[in-house]
Amino acid sequence: MAWNEPGNNGGRDKDPWGNNNRGGREQGPPDLDEVFAKLSRKFGGIFGNKRGPSSGGGAVGLGVIAVIAAAIWGFSGFYTVGEAERGVVLRFGKFYEMVDPGLNWKPTFIDDVELVNVQAIRSLRSSGLMLTKDENVLRVEMEVQYRVSDAQKYLFSVTNADDSLRQATDSALRAVIGDSTMDEALTRGRQTIRANTQTDIDKITDKYDMGILVVDVNFQSARPPEAVKDAFDDAIAAREDEERFVREAEAYSNDILPKATGRAERLKKEAEGYTEKVVNGALGEVAQFEKLLPEYNVAKEVTRNRLYLDTMERVYSNTSKVMVDSKSGGNLLYLPLDKLMNQSEGSKQQMSPSSSYGIELEKTENANPTPAAPRADSGRQGRY
Known part of the structure; x- marks a missing residue:
């Protein structure tokens, strides 16, 4: 409704201050004392x-x-502290006490409460161009995960604990990268860099007593500048190929070495068995000759002949040739039984009707053979 609304009371207008505009005259704002x-x-x-x-x-x-x-x-003084929070009570701007989770009360305008979450995992990133030990420039990115361990120290030990941790992370990371080579930062030394960085961050946070606990440090990436990125990619690919070849060679070695070791052990065992066999055989022969020695001393001729006959028996038992001593003519006949047996088997397989007649003629001609000429070694006699 407008302040000056035409009324029905005698044509008088009303305003919010309770003054009437009489006679159509306008008045100024009301006096405060009167209000x-x-x-x-x-x-x-x-x-x-x-x-x-x-x-x-x-x-x-x-x-x-x-x-x-x-x-x-x-x-108005009642407030609630969450389960994951801790309350820091300030009395006239100065630390007074810590408050546990639950319903609490504070005198308004006297105490003030800062609520700090001590269970949430927070994170921050640190990145930038950094110089390595071998004077190469790398762009390194790292993420730090942390939580508040002491709410009072987190609020009052330093001006801004989060910003202080960011600066500490950047300082520790630059120090660790400066003590590492480019090859270590790009490939095999990443875990070492991560562990050393977390150790340095813990030392800084403990020194400044910031009330922060570092949970984990993630070394996200380390890459060269864009101008030389292609050359670095080729070098990394070659290094990966080298590692792959080394792993394949190790796998081949692990496959071959057990087989070779087993084969060597088998040959060694066979050699040991052969050695034992030969030695035992020699010992047996020695024992046998030791038993024959008394008999030889008693009857030398008989023992010598028996040994000779036994030896010849063993020798001739391994051959297919037969020596026959012809006492009538004094000639030593030689019968090659092995060749005769082979010829007879072959003739049976190749016999035909046309050749059977020739065989009969050969038998007729050989019925009355001429006496054979005496051999030069007819004076020798074989013994069996």
């Missing part, structure tokens, strides 16, 4: 006295107002 006086009279009327705010009823009204204000102040 406060009207409010005082209204409050005095509410509490049963219309004579003014300085009376006894006005004092009672002020007391009720004070009670209501005190109740509002008391209820």
Whole structure:
């Protein structure tokens, strides 16, 4: 509704200050003293006295107002601390006490409470161009995960604990990269760099007592500048091929060595068995000759002949040739039984009707053979 709304009461207009515009004349803003006086009279009327705010009823009204204000102040002091949080109470801006999770109360306008989550895992990143030990430039990125271990120290030990941790991470990472070569940062030394960086960060946070616990450090990437990235990629690919070849060679070695070792052990065992066999055989022969020695001493000729016959028997038992001593003519006949047997088998397989007649003629001609000429070694006699 507009402040100056035309009314029905005699043509008088109303405004929010309770003044009427009589006779069509406009008045200025109301006096503040008059406004406060009207409010005082209204409050005095509410509490049963219309004579003014300085009376006894006005004092009672002020007391009720004070009670209501005190109740509002008391209820406004209740607050809740979450399960994962810790409350830091400040009294007139100075640390007063720590508050555990649950429902708590503080005097408003006197104490102030800072709630800090001590279970949430926070993270920050650190990256930049860094110089290695062998004077190469790398762009390194690392992520640090941490949580608050002490809420009081986290708020008051340093100006900004999160920013201080970021600076500590950057300093520790640059120091570790500066003590490492480019090859270590790109390939095989990543885990070492990560562990050394976390150790240095822990030393800095413990020194400044920031109330922060570093949970993990992740070495995300390390890459050369874009201008030489292609050459570095080729070098990394060659290094990976080298490692692959080494692994394949190791696998081949692991496959061949057990087989060769087993074969060597088998040959060794066979050699040992052969050695034992030969030695035992020699020992047996020695024992046999030792048993024959007394018999030889008693009857030398008989023992010598028996040994000779046994030896010849063993020798001739391994051949297919037969020596026959012809006592009538004094000639030594030689019968090649092996060749005769082979020829007879072959003739049976190749016999035909046309050749059977020739065989009969050969038998007829050989019925009365001419005496054979005496051999030069007819004077020798074989013994069996």
